[in-house]
Amino acid sequence: MQEKEVQELLHRYMDGTATGPERQRLKTLLGDKDDAFLMQMLEAEWAGLQTIDERFASYDVEASWRKIVSPAQKPDRVHTIRRWSWAAAVALLVLGGGSYLLLRQPTGQLVVNNTPAPYVPPGSNKATLILADGSTITLDSAGSQVLQQGAATVKQQGGQLVYDINGSEAATNYNTLRTPRGGFFRVTLQDGTNVWLNAASSLRYPTAFNGKERVVEITGEAYFEVAQNAHRPFKVMVSEKNTAIEVLGTSFNVHNYAGEPVLTTTLLSGAIRVASGGQTVVLEPGQQALVANDIKVGKSADLAKVMAWKNGVFDFDDVSLQDAMRQIERWYDIDVVYENGIPAIYFGGKLPRNISLNDLLAALEASNVHFRIDGKKLIVTK
Numbered sequence: 001m002q003e004k005e006v007q008e009l010l011h012r013y014m015d016g017t018a019t020g021p022e023r024q025r026l027k028t029l030l031g032d033k034d035d036a037f038l039m040q041m042l043e044a045e046w047a048g049l050q051t052i053d054e055r056f057a058s059y060d061v062e063a064s065w066r067k068i069v070s071p072a073q074k075p076d077r078v079h080t081i082r083r084w085s086w087a088a089a090v091a092l093l094v095l096g097g098g099s100y101l102l103l104r105q106p107t108g109q110l111v112v113n114n115t116p117a118p119y120v121p122p123g124s125n126k127a128t129l130i131l132a133d134g135s136t137i138t139l140d141s142a143g144s145q146v147l148q149q150g151a152a153t154v155k156q157q158g159g160q161l162v163y164d165i166n167g168s169e170a171a172t173n174y175n176t177l178r179t180p181r182g183g184f185f186r187v188t189l190q191d192g193t194n195v196w197l198n199a200a201s202s203l204r205y206p207t208a209f210n211g212k213e214r215v216v217e218i219t220g221e222a223y224f225e226v227a228q229n230a231h232r233p234f235k236v237m238v239s240e241k242n243t244a245i246e247v248l249g250t251s252f253n254v255h256n257y258a259g260e261p262v263l264t265t266t267l268l269s270g271a272i273r274v275a276s277g278g279q280t281v282v283l284e285p286g287q288q289a290l291v292a293n294d295i296k297v298g299k300s301a302d303l304a305k306v307m308a309w310k311n312g313v314f315d316f317d318d319v320s321l322q323d324a325m326r327q328i329e330r331w332y333d334i335d336v337v338y339e340n341g342i343p344a345i346y347f348g349g350k351l352p353r354n355i356s357l358n359d360l361l362a363a364l365e366a367s368n369v370h371f372r373i374d375g376k377k378l379i380v381t382k
Helices: 002-014 020-030 035-052 061-069 083-094 321-332 357-367
Strands: 101-104 110-113 124-130 136-140 144-149 152-157 160-165 174-178 183-188 194-197 202-206 214-225 234-238 243-247 251-256 263-269 272-276 279-283 288-291 295-298 313-315 335-338 350-352 371-374 377-380
Touching (some): 279 288, 321 335
Antiparallel strands (some): 101 110, 124 136, 174 202, 183 194, 194 214, 214 251, 313 350
8 A cells, every 4th residue: 555655656756746744655655665666666757757758768767777887998988877866866857856865874774865965957049130330139939020131030939049131231231149147049150050058158150151151160179961052162260279160061060169179070961171270180070079279080979968968968977077067057147166176977878958966966976076065166075
């Protein structure tokens, strides 16, 4: 009888309908159950969640667990989450499930961590559009508007801008789309090229392409799907690294944040030419160009990891704590501070980006790294 009660309470807890007394009752009941029973309940809920959100239907919990408990050897690696803890984290986080996360203590006792912390929401569709005359327009996911700039018509619908040209423009006018930390936006340029901007990034582009080349400039991170035009090459300029990326029609990702020494360009399809400091390389699909003092070419990029941000996922598989914190800083608009130096910890597995910072940290704490939130600061306490 108790097993059925646990299952019903767990289901209501995860879909957000459990009352306060029901949450407390679930906490009490879980304290009396062994891990095998808990895992059975969580796996049943996980199976149901896969039918609710198709984005997570393809996640292989077993495979993720195997990577965590049997990782490639690396100095000072800390295993991230035991099998049942991983299932709990993913299942609870898919629905943004409340403030509790079940963790195992060294004694083997099952406890519930319900320490309150300031709520920090995930990033969302938001950006600033800077027009050619210097005026600015604030954009967000709820916006719907039409702007006229000379012969160019700019339509915003939610998290996307679309440019269209009626006739021809006598002069070249430039706009800049800038996302803040915690922002994400998409723009369709006048030629049909689609660009997705990650948090803390910018794209400068003409409202219409008039010359022999289609040239844009970026900072931060962006994914491009370039419209084909063999007579008018498309170029992405990265001024900070004195780098130009030239394409005819292709899809690729550019990662170039301030404070990170390496610019990374990853080709998904087509072909691109990367030029920097007098050196030029041509990439094939699946290759990466790493630009620092010179250009190095990686032969087999992890495309799923490169594109995780665009697809709404944190891919922390074999990612260091420091690199994970860089992503977290940008997406949650928070500053990370290390209280006792930077721990040599590597994570494993994936989590959705549409969860609160609180829920994400609860999952990461299963790696024996601890945090506290103080205003706009995320303090790593271990």
